[in-house]
Amino acid sequence: MVSIIIPVYNEAKNIRKIQDNLSKLKGNFEAIFCDGGSSDNTINLIEDCYTVLNSPKGRANQMNYGSKVAKGDILFFLHCDSKIDENVIEKIEEEINKGFEVGCLKLKFDSRIIWMKICGHMSNFRVKLRHIAFGDQGIFMKKELFDKIGGIPNLPIMEDLELSLRLKNQKYYFKQIDSEIVTSSRRFLENGIFKTMFKMQKLQLQYLCGRDINEINEEYRDVR
Structure with missing residues (x-):
């Protein structure tokens, strides 16, 4: 069985959409x-058929918290x-x-703008070229491996990058399956596509070069 773990915080605008998507999965x-710790109506809008946990704030904390009660392998x-896609679980x-x-x-990305399409292609190419x-x-892994590597790195940001690096160092490489995940392009459009791309690349490089993660987190808030 697959356990889908979804960290949320003040997601009242999106919570019904994701549940509608989940209801169609095979x-x-x-x-x-x-x-x-949402302060809006997020929790009240989640249907009873799903498990809801109250977790310490922070995406890494929330994902690790959810993994502790997950029943799937x-x-x-x-x-x-x-x-x-509706058949992603099977894939x-x-x-x-x-x-x-x-x-x-x-x-x-949920945008027809050519630069957002290019950004999506570059992200997919990064997985194949750099294993990040x-x-x-939509990262997935065997629970046994998740426990072996110590879960999601407890960082306020860049937890996915650090996770990828730890997996790669231990010779575990991502298999990118033939199934699309559509994500919002809102932050790119609101803050400027090229400005957002540049700043995100800069912050990733600074993390790899050892800049304090809390300083990076503070600066990252400007592009969200």
């Missing part, structure tokens, strides 16, 4: 919403504003059964 799965981490299980232990989906996947690409 296969054997459970969905766990990990709330980081495969963990699938999903952003609340993402949309996935994930198919790749895991082939022997892959960690993977992700093919990223696509980010959270908006």
